[in-house]
Amino acid sequence: MDVDVAGNLKKVLADLPEGVKLVAISKFHPKEYIEAAYSVGQRIFGESHEQEIKEKVEQLPKDIEWHFIGHLQTNKVKYIAPYISMIEAVDSMKLMKEINKQAAKNNRVIDILLELHIAEEETKYGFSLDACREMLKAGEWRDLHNVRICGVMMMASNVPDEAQIRKEMTSAWDFFNELKRDYFADAPWFKERSWGMSHDYKIAVQCHSTMVRVGTAIFGPRVY
Ligand SMILES: *Cc1c(COP(=O)(O)O)cnc(C)c1O
Numbered sequence: 001m002d003v004d005v006a007g008n009l010k011k012v013l014a015d016l017p018e019g020v021k022l023v024a025i026s027k028f029h030p031k032e033y034i035e036a037a038y039s040v041g042q043r044i045f046g047e048s049h050e051q052e053i054k055e056k057v058e059q060l061p062k063d064i065e066w067h068f069i070g071h072l073q074t075n076k077v078k079y080i081a082p083y084i085s086m087i088e089a090v091d092s093m094k095l096m097k098e099i100n101k102q103a104a105k106n107n108r109v110i111d112i113l114l115e116l117h118i119a120e121e122e123t124k125y126g127f128s129l130d131a132c133r134e135m136l137k138a139g140e141w142r143d144l145h146n147v148r149i150c151g152v153m154m155m156a157s158n159v160p161d162e163a164q165i166r167k168e169m170t171s172a173w174d175f176f177n178e179l180k181r182d183y184f185a186d187a188p189w190f191k192e193r194s195w196g197m198s199h200d201y202k203i204a205v206q207c208h209s210t211m212v213r214v215g216t217a218i219f220g221p222r223v224y
Helices: 005-014 031-039 050-059 074-080 093-105 129-138 162-182 201-206
Strands: 021-025 044-047 065-068 086-090 110-115 147-153 192-194 211-214
Touching: 005 021, 005 031, 031 050, 044 050, 050 065, 050 074, 074 093, 086 093, 086 147, 093 110, 093 147, 129 162, 147 162, 162 192, 162 201, 192 211, 201 211
Parallel strands: 021 044, 021 211, 044 065, 065 086, 086 110, 110 147, 147 192
Antiparallel strands: none
């Protein structure tokens, strides 16, 4: 292994204020890299492909909390439902219903985050703020007893302009507060704000993130 995973991990952790969780994004990295992070105490890892995560879950320690961070197709939910700790990028009612169904089959409640589309970049994924408002207003989610909505997740634009990144993260923070006030005031578990990646996690922790998703800064560049 030519990457100092343990050293990198410690550097990232040193940048995080208390109360901010680190999700180590291990997608496309071999299990030895995860073991290196695990051996210095890291327990939360994020993956974005159903087949890859399955293989890693089978081979690695059982006390790892796995987050699914990528776009999840509804037909793949059943594979990860037995063990996934959190599904971070939920961006449709259809997906939420399927997660609820598969969670019920496994006799559990699955924690999820609502993925917001705030960045100016074109992407197919994430609720627009208005679509998210409408979904919550419609109220169908209240019947999904095997899904627990724990907060919001977003990816800021991948740009060098720090002000732009700050603006987007601040919009996400404002929107989190709106949802907290309007729908989740009585839900203490609705508290997570997942933003910040390798290039912008230091900005994210200044912009009210509670969960940063850092891959490259810990494990080095991915080999696809
Ligand atoms: C890959 C990925 C990350 C990690 O990105 P790095 O730049 O390697 O830190 C974070 N969030 C999501 C949604 C990702 O897909």
